[in-house]
Amino acid sequence: MTKEQQQAIIRLKNGGLSLSQISTRLGISRNTVKSFCQRLQAATQPTTETKGTCEQCGLPLRFREGHAHPRFCSDKCRTAWWNTHPEQLSPSAMVEVRCVCCGIAFRSFPSRHRSYCSRQCYIRARYGGIRHAE
Numbered sequence: 461m462t463k464e465q466q467q468a469i470i471r472l473k474n475g476g477l478s479l480s481q482i483s484t485r486l487g488i489s490r491n492t493v494k495s496f497c498q499r500l501q502a503a504t505q506p507t508t509e510t511k512g513t514c515e516q517c518g519l520p521l522r523f524r525e526g527h528a529h530p531r532f533c534s535d536k537c538r539t540a541w542w543n544t545h546p547e548q549l550s551p552s553a554m555v556e557v558r559c560v561c562c563g564i565a566f567r568s569f570p571s572r573h574r575s576y577c578s579r580q581c582y583i584r585a586r587y588g589g590i591r592h593a594e
Contacts, residue, residue: 461492469496516541561585 465486472482479497483490512521512529516537521530532538542548554567557574561581568574576582 461488461496466496469493470500473497 465488468486469482469488472485477485479490479493482488483493486493512523513519514521514533514537515531517533519533521533523529532541553569555570556565557568557577558565559577559581560575561584562577564577566577576585
């Protein structure tokens with residue numbers, strides 16, 4: 461998206477046009493206009509710098525007013541931290557689930573969608589053991 465298109469989106473949005481009207485007028489996808497408007501709104505929300513730092517990388521955290529205080533600066537840092545600190549997971553939060561394919565019991569966090577102990581069991585149950593090209 462060009463700078464001219466970005467400026468036009470801002471001008472048209474302030475003029476009261478809907479996302480669909482803006483996308484039609486500029487010849488841009490409606491989702492592109494929507495994403496730009498969301499990013500613009502997030503960038504203009506009030507933030508306050510505090511002394512908090514990311515638990516994984518140590519970068520300073522930005523707190524948004526009215527939101528919970530984050531522990532991590534990004535999803536990448538959050539995932540990396542939890543992967544390296546499995547002892548921090550609460551064992552009481554986990555439940556025992558029985559795989560619908562092989563019947564093996566395994567422990568997992570509660571989820572309505574978790575039915576299989578592994579990807580192999582899912583493929584065996586879903587496709588009869590035949591793995592299709594991915």
